[in-house]
Amino acid sequence: MDLQFGPEHESFRAEVRDFLGANWRRGTDVAEFRAKGVAAGYLYRNIPKRFGGSEQPADILRARIIAEEFARAKAPVEVKGNGVQMLVPTLLERGEAWQQERFIAKTLTGEYKWAQGYSEPGSGSDLASLRTRGELKDGQWVINGQKVWTSYARECHYMFALIRTEPDAPKHQGISYLLLDLNQPGIDIRPMKQINGGNDFNEVFFDNAVTPENWIVGKRGEGWNVSKSLLKHERNMLGGVDRSEALFNSLLKLARRTTMGGEPAIKAMWVRDRLAALKAELEAQRYSSNIQMTRELAGEGGGVLQMMNKLAQSNYAAAIAEAANILIEDESLISPMDNPRPGNERWVNQYMNSLAAAIAGGTSNIQRNIIADRVLGLPRDGAGA
Amino acid sequence: MRFDLDEQQRAFQQMVADYLETECPKARALEAHDRAGADLAIWEALMELGLGGIMVPEEQGGLGLGLLDLAIIAEPIGRFAAPGPFFDHALATLAIILAGSEEQKARWLPDMATGKLRGTVALAEEKGVWTAENWTLDGEARISGAKNHVLHPEGAGLLVVGLKGGRLGVVAGDAEGLAVEMLPSTDGGRQIGRVTFSEAAIELLPRAEGARLVDAGLILLAADAFGGASACVTMAVDYAREREQFGKPIGSFQAVKHQLADMALMVEPSVGLYWYAAHAFDTDPSSARVAARLAKSHITEVYPKVARRMIEAHGGIGYTWEYGAHVWLKRALFDQAYLGMPQAHRARVADLLEW
Structure with missing residues (x-):
């Protein structure tokens, strides 16, 4: 076990930081910044240059370092949305040459949605x-x-x-x-x-x-x-620990600043217990993601853990929502909708959104079918997976 | 960056798993629950395979490896619910490695590595008091007092005793003033006794490594629990594929499938918690304190839950003594309670992270 990125990748990290220091600050033109990011080889790495990508050799570690450093600098990454995340990979795999030429480049810049x-x-x-x-x-x-x-x-x-x-x-x-x-x-x-x-x-x-x-x-x-190749991309897209980590950190902040019965919520025994349990879940997700990355690097594929990502993450979002809902107490009686300056009641939104995570891109019960059929090898019953 | 076991570790783990698959099938694991005294035979065989010396330095006849190498062996031992003193002997050996003088290591470790000398640990005092900071027994040359939940104390060659201030001392198994009262154990694979010392001779280990010893114990229990919990998923899945009702395997019904999928989801992604904790123990002891508690609290809480569901998935046969599914449930209860409940460790995590 070796949890260091190694000297080659650490020097790559320094290079990315220098790039961000020189080219990104709040207010920079996003399209121009993205063009520089492509030219530097940081964005659209797996897309050919002729379509506006940077066509870099596959390197999961570099991709992770870029994601980490761009997130740290709060710099924009690739354009989000179905076009970039789902259509472009499909066109690259199955599209005709004229379709690729006509649609990919303009989708990457966000011109086509x-x-x-x-x-x-x-x-x-x-x-x-x-x-x-x-x-x-x-x-x-x-x-x-x-x-x-x-x-x-x-x-x-x-x-x-x-x-x-x-x-x-x-x-x-x-x-x-x-x-x-x-x-x-x-x-x-x-x-x-x-x-x-x-x-x-x-x-x-x-x-x-x-x-x-x-x-x-x-x-x-x-x-x-x-x-089907799209569904695969969508499920992969939902991998990674960033979202769960952001949710946990927000919950921790909420517990620190909220009082319950005149005491800081974070000093209550049950709150500490719940936070520590959620922390353990978060770390389990982090290590699973590290294991998947290691196995991808070794050419073994993400394996069974990969098929569990979506359900693990949507369950986690729900668990965070439930904990936050208890912490905000009667503030959940106030709606964040049409509320110009929402306070803790904005957690009501996260409470609702966590349900979308359990439905969109294959419901949690479909995820259970996938795990049962493809991971555990249980007999299929005709219901999809 | 490599967050995985290496080829050698995988092969070593597989070798132990293959051995236990033959030597410790379910019926054999169940035998420990049917007999009165400690079941040492499997442990003795594991010692012959060299598993007593994993962390013992090479100069004392061991392999000089880390806790990660030991923990990944604890996993298959948990998976097959292998009965006997693997855990307590490993911990006693580690205590000498961590806290002993060179002379003490040379005196005890070679025989502990081969299993010729069997050790155990005496840590717990009052109900729920497991942590090194709370130990009260004290003494320079002789001690008096009692320790609870000592594993396999009968016939042990030495007992490592937790003392005030996180210090550790060694009492010979045949010392005068040492009395053992065996208690009926829920987990028949691990026999528990209460040990009373009356002016018993003790030899101190020079370094106060009690807290670190407990960290290691938590990680080994987490590894055992991960192995056991995976076994529960496998047993439930195997049964659901075989057992037919309404003319079909019950594993083709979505209600059953989803329960099994949820069990797998609870178990599989938790492996990294114990790997990381063990790795941190070997390379960055300060971060191991939190990691060990996250691993122990999470995995040993999952284990009884999946063990219960595994028995439920079997229906009536799962509730019979002879079928043996209960061996894993009882081991799960042991792993969860021994060295402190998940709640106690989570409270400590909250303190350590300065929440």
């Missing part, structure tokens, strides 16, 4: 039962149906969507992966209000919406497999 058109009202965990139809007519796809839970659709320019194009094929083989322009008369986007008062997600209705015949990734009927 993408919505994900997967879930439908009748197709959630059983996604492959989706029914939105696409028919090829006169050189274009004509699309009818409905998508739902489509995050940020109103701010997006394009959508990548799973569409049933082969109605007579078995359910997994009848789906195609289509790209489409959201700005057209056949598409109606309606926001949905969430339990935290936000309306990030939307319903998207297709009424003879159209997209060109060649805006398809992979062949007709291959959309399910094309999207």
